[in-house]
Amino acid sequence: MDKFVINGRNKLYGEISVSGAKNAAVAIIPAVVLADEPCVIENLPKIKDVSVILSILKHMGAEVTFIDGDESRVRIDPTGITSHKVTCDKLVGDMRASYYLLGALLGKFGKALVPFPGGCSFCERPINLHLKAFETLGAACNILPTHIELMSDKLEGRQIYFDVVSVGATMNAMLAAVKVPGKTVIDRAAKEPHIVDLANFLNSMGANIKGAGTDVIKIRGVERLHSCTYSIIPDQIEAGTYMAAVAAAGGNVLIKDVIPEHLDSITAKLRDTGTIVEEYDEAVRVIREDELKSCNVKTMPHPGFPTDMQPQFVALLSTAHGRSRVMECVWESRFSYIPQLRKMGADIIENGNIAHIYGKQDLCGAKVHALDLRAGAAMVIAALAAYGTTEISDIRYIERGYEKIIEKLSSIGADIRRVTYKENVDE
Numbered sequence: 488m489d490k491f492v493i494n495g496r497n498k499l500y501g502e503i504s505v506s507g508a509k510n511a512a513v514a515i516i517p518a519v520v521l522a523d524e525p526c527v528i529e530n531l532p533k534i535k536d537v538s539v540i541l542s543i544l545k546h547m548g549a550e551v552t553f554i555d556g557d558e559s560r561v562r563i564d565p566t567g568i569t570s571h572k573v574t575c576d577k578l579v580g581d582m583r584a585s586y587y588l589l590g591a592l593l594g595k596f597g598k599a600l601v602p603f604p605g606g607c608s609f610c611e612r613p614i615n616l617h618l619k620a621f622e623t624l625g626a627a628c629n630i631l632p633t634h635i636e637l638m639s640d641k642l643e644g645r646q647i648y649f650d651v652v653s654v655g656a657t658m659n660a661m662l663a664a665v666k667v668p669g670k671t672v673i674d675r676a677a678k679e680p681h682i683v684d685l686a687n688f689l690n691s692m693g694a695n696i697k698g699a700g701t702d703v704i705k706i707r708g709v710e711r712l713h714s715c716t717y718s719i720i721p722d723q724i725e726a727g728t729y730m731a732a733v734a735a736a737g738g739n740v741l742i743k744d745v746i747p748e749h750l751d752s753i754t755a756k757l758r759d760t761g762t763i764v765e766e767y768d769e770a771v772r773v774i775r776e777d778e779l780k781s782c783n784v785k786t787m788p789h790p791g792f793p794t795d796m797q798p799q800f801v802a803l804l805s806t807a808h809g810r811s812r813v814m815e816c817v818w819e820s821r822f823s824y825i826p827q828l829r830k831m832g833a834d835i836i837e838n839g840n841i842a843h844i845y846g847k848q849d850l851c852g853a854k855v856h857a858l859d860l861r862a863g864a865a866m867v868i869a870a871l872a873a874y875g876t877t878e879i880s881d882i883r884y885i886e887r888g889y890e891k892i893i894e895k896l897s898s899i900g901a902d903i904r905r906v907t908y909k910e911n912v913d914e
Contacts, residue, residue: 520595575602616656682699746769
């Protein structure tokens with residue numbers, strides 16, 4: 488097994504580039520299933536989740552080819568996918584976003600049979616809203632012992648109303664509805680940048696989607712989707728994670744290949760801590776020289792502060808002077824990683840969906856675990872700011888969503904390396 492070993496207290500200087508958005512890529516790749524011709528996708532992040540979903544499509548019969556050997560550019564020919572059934576249970580169980588195959592296959596075949604999704608389990612994340620959307624369009628949903636089955640005699644465009652704003656359900660509803668006859672209206676739609684990116688990709692193939700990025704998305708079904716070449720947007724959360732890392736460790740780093748307006752809520756909170764953030768056309772510069780100040784954070788759907796940045800900010804605020812409060816309003820039970828931060832000396836008290844953080848500048852290295860993707864990123868940030876050496880195990884979660892994280896952090900001065908070790912069952 489492998490772990491990250493990080494020697495902290497090194498300030499970070501230089502430049503770092505952000506990869507394509509994970510949360511967009513894992514929906515756009517399944518969306519190719521809906522096309523009647525091959526598509527080319529560019530700016531793919533080289534991460535495990537992308538390799539898994541590409542492997543699933545290959546297993547289903549798609550032809551997947553990296554262009555000129557470049558893993559960030561892929562040509563996918565979906566014409567070999569002739570069945571609504573996904574049989575590679577192990578691959579599907581490796582990632583949460585495999586549930587997008589439900590919407591894509593339902594939209595293509597009018598039915599789907601997909602194993603239960605896997606991925607991070609930081610809290611219970613039911614897909615009842617996804618199923619509600621499918622049922623509204625006319626599908627019958629059956630929960631089998633190991634699979635989810637969708638069947639329909641005829642799908643038709645209707646109004647889908649979500650009681651709770653859900654990114655995954657919004658995207659799955661878009662995938663299912665794009666070829667359905669008539670007009671589908673998604674009310675209380677999520678507005679995240681990757682929602683807009685999926686809509687733009689589908690429209691590039693000939694779909695008729697309007698309103699992505701607002702509360703209401705309107706879709707007029709089309710008979711067929713054609714080939715296209717499309718470049719995925721930069722990863723908002725990867726950019727925010729590196730911004731928080733610079734703020735925690737100190738230094739001056741130019742973070743390139745970003746869309747600054749996607750980072751507005753993150754930038755605002757970093758500035759509250761006393762961190763300097765300068766914005767350019769496709770980059771931000773993060774400068775932290777003085778002691779960090781405490782601040783309060785409340786996670787909200789976009790354009791609010793993203794829940795996927797909450798663990799990273801709890802780690803950051805653990806090093807800030809004063810008392811901070813972080814309120815998690817999107818997911819329940821997303822503070823399960825806090826005991827790992829306490830191993831490093833963090834002073835944090837949980838009260839329901841609120842974490843009270845009593846900041847200090849003397850976090851110490853320790854042996855910790857990455858419990859999920861973003862919690863793992865929080866451990867990295869805390870380790871960069873801590874005295875001594877931190878060992879982070881279960882790094883497979885981190886590498887699900889961060890391309891070449893060791894190389895990128897090393898290039899700006901972090902002392903981080905991968906070490907192979909023999910697991911100690913008593914540890």
